[in-house]
Amino acid sequence: TQLLEQSPQFLSIQEGENLTVYCNSSSVFSSLQWYRQEPGEGPVLLVTVVTGGEVKKLKRLTFQFGDARKDSSLHITAAQPGDTGLYLCAGGDSGAGSYQLTFGKGTKLSVIP
Amino acid sequence: DSGVTQTPKHLITATGQRVTLRCSPRSGDLSVYWYQQSLDQGLQFLIQYYNGEERAKGNILERFSAQQFPDLHSELNLSSLELGDSALYFCASSVQGGELFFGEGSRLTVL
Numbered sequence: 176t177q178l179l180e181q182s183p184q185f186l187s188i189q190e191g192e193n194l195t196v197y198c199n200s201s202s203v204f205s206s207l208q209w210y211r212q213e214p215g216e217g218p219v220l221l222v223t224v225v226t227g228g229e230v231k232k233l234k235r236l237t238f239q240f241g242d243a244r245k246d247s248s249l250h251i252t253a254a255q256p257g258d259t260g261l262y263l264c265a266g267g268d269s270g271a272g273s274y275q276l277t278f279g280k281g282t283k284l285s286v287i288p
Numbered sequence: 289d290s291g292v293t294q295t296p297k298h299l300i301t302a303t304g305q306r307v308t309l310r311c312s313p314r315s316g317d318l319s320v321y322w323y324q325q326s327l328d329q330g331l332q333f334l335i336q337y338y339n340g341e342e343r344a345k346g347n348i349l350e351r352f353s354a355q356q357f358p359d360l361h362s363e364l365n366l367s368s369l370e371l372g373d374s375a376l377y378f379c380a381s382s383v384q385g386g387e388l389f390f391g392e393g394s395r396l397t398v399l
Contacts, residue, residue, distance in 0.1 A: 217290060217292070217378050219390070220389075223386070263331065275344060276321075276333065276388065280329075280330035
């Protein structure tokens with residue numbers, strides 16, 4: 176069973192601060208996705224990274240896929256209250272004609288105004 | 289709005305009972321996935337269907353079953369319910385792998 180460990184579990188910061196959350200696994204994934212989930216809603220995809228060492232930027236969010244495709248990080252610059260939510264990483268694996276996503280338990284981020 | 293519709297949004301029932309959760313995928317999506325989300329286990333993959341056929345199974349209990357109908361909607365049946373089955377159940381759809389589009393979930397409470 177492939178497992179994804181996310182850290183920290185909880186993070187509470189002031190508006191304007193920077194933060195990094197991590198997603199680690201002992202397994203190699205063909206792709207890594209980051210989702211954000213707000214209360215009462217389903218997860219929404221933020222980004223997909225597929226190449227080891229890949230870095231993608233989405234406004235104030237920077238995503239990195241580890242060289243070995245086992246880990247990833249999400250860095251948020253100048254956090255805003257609207258960034259509050261549960262951040263989930265998901266490792267993708269294609270096998271037997273099926274694409275599977277394994278989710279981490281998430282990092283719950285609270286940005287205080 | 290992801291385009292994925294789940295009903296009911298909330299469901300309260302008693303132990304030993306059976307419930308059915310329904311999912312309508314995004315128009316054109318052939319794959320439907322079911323996930324269970326609880327506080328201690330996170331988002332756990334249950335089962336995937338593709339164009340009416342079961343494609344992959346995850347941590348789905350034998351008391352649970354699912355199917356995808358010709359019109360591509362899917363149902364997740366949960367029977368002999370236990371307190372520990374209380375959770376959020378999400379349906380997601382995709383064209384073929386890649387991005388998953390999640391519904392708003394069905395919150396099941398077993399008393």
